[in-house]
Amino acid sequence: MQIQSFGRHLLTVATGRNVEFVTHDSADPIDVHSYEFEDGPGPDSDALVFDMMRNANSPWNSAIIDLLLQELRTRSTEENWPTVRSERYLRALLVDRYKRLRMTWRKAQPKLTKHGIVETPAETEARLIEEREEVLKLSRRTTRRRNKFTRRATILEHIVKLKTDEGDADAAAWTWLQDLVLRLGEHGASSEESDVENEVEGVLRVKNMKWRRHIKQELDIVDLQRFLDVDTFSPQGSRPMRRIRAPGNRESGRTPVKGLPIALYDDAWIKGLSQRQLEALEVSPVNFPWMKVAVV
Incomplete structure (x- = not known):
């Protein structure tokens, strides 16, 4: 099932290395609305797609978190994990991962330029590279300052x-x-x-x-x-x-x-x-x- 690979991806992807997630398609608003207000079927466990426009507590995304939590429980039993974590702990872990991934996804969406025009794909890429360079520059300064003090x-x-x-x-x-x-x-x-x-x-x-x-x-x-x-x-x-x-x-x-x-x-x-x-x-x-x- 795709839920297994998606769950592993969500748990193991590291902050700052979420490049592959920027192309994640958000859930169809019609499907989301149907699930929340018209007793629709909800997320497909064989093709999980987050509603990137909403936070982790929305009904649609919360249902996905529940499915991933169930998968974690199954894996912990099948793989005989040495440390048993509470359901509350695992849910918090999944929610935190989603928050980080959503932040990465939102940054990668085209924005309005100073001229009020939506960015082209090339402009979006250039902005992301510039933002990434600024983060790396700040990290280098922090490291130098820490090393200097030490x-x-x-x-x-x-x-x-x-x-x-x-x-x-x-x-x-x-x-x-x-x-x-x-x-x-x-x-x-x-x-x-x-x-x-x-x-x-x-x-x-x-x-x-x-x-x-x-x-x-x-x-x-x-x-x-x-x-x-x-x-x-x-x-x-x-x-x-x-x-x-x-x-x-x-x-x-x-x-x-x-x-x-x-x-x-x-x-x-x-x-x-x-x-x-x-x-x-x-x-x-x-x-x-x-x-x-x-x-x-």
């Missing part, structure tokens, strides 16, 4: 332990830097976008975060250790790209991190907030004394 945290953990064990005079400064980076966290690290300098060199332009205190000097001290202490921090992998921090770089569009000590926010930015915006920021009452860092 690298700094690792460097500081090692240096603080080393300095503390040896009783170095600048141990307190390194501990303060560690506290600074950990308080800001991953989301307090600047995003970066790729660029080409002088039409030759690939660089990363660090986006400005107008809400965050200017800490270029402090972060440069941490990042420099990766290159100074090559015995500890092996430069494996791809060659690090040069990062350019400049007032003219684009501003980050990410939401300011909430709950930080007041010292970690830009003073001018804070003063420009309304009382309601300041309250929504949920500034931490914890005091974070600023330190002029001098390390060796």
Whole structure:
């Protein structure tokens, strides 16, 4: 029965790889109306077709979910699945899959252009490619930001332990830097976008975060250790790209991190907030004394 292959497809297709589903034909509106209001036969178990214009809770789509749920139950018994899941869990899984597939399908439908004309197939394809590229670009930025935070945290953990064990005079400064980076966290690290300098060199332009205190000097001290202490921090992998921090770089569009000590926010930015915006920021009452860092 086709319900079996369709059920497997619905369960196994992954988000972001639903390209084959964009050509799925929506159920005939006449059949849907007949089932809902005129005691029509409903979805054909040998040729399941979702009503893509409606959500998973519509009578037509809910009937398909029931059929797929029945198929899952049969498979779990025949294949002796090691973990028995409740009907409620499996239904939620199917509904979630349908939501994702429907989202993919809707994005792939022709839209009106700025001139009020329906997209041609070529224009729809170009839009989907552009949207996909934007998602991938965002993913790369997120990965770089996460890796940058993890690298700094690792460097500081090692240096603080080393300095503390040896009783170095600048141990307190390194501990303060560690506290600074950990308080800001991953989301307090600047995003970066790729660029080409002088039409030759690939660089990363660090986006400005107008809400965050200017800490270029402090972060440069941490990042420099990766290159100074090559015995500890092996430069494996791809060659690090040069990062350019400049007032003219684009501003980050990410939401300011909430709950930080007041010292970690830009003073001018804070003063420009309304009382309601300041309250929504949920500034931490914890005091974070600023330190002029001098390390060796």
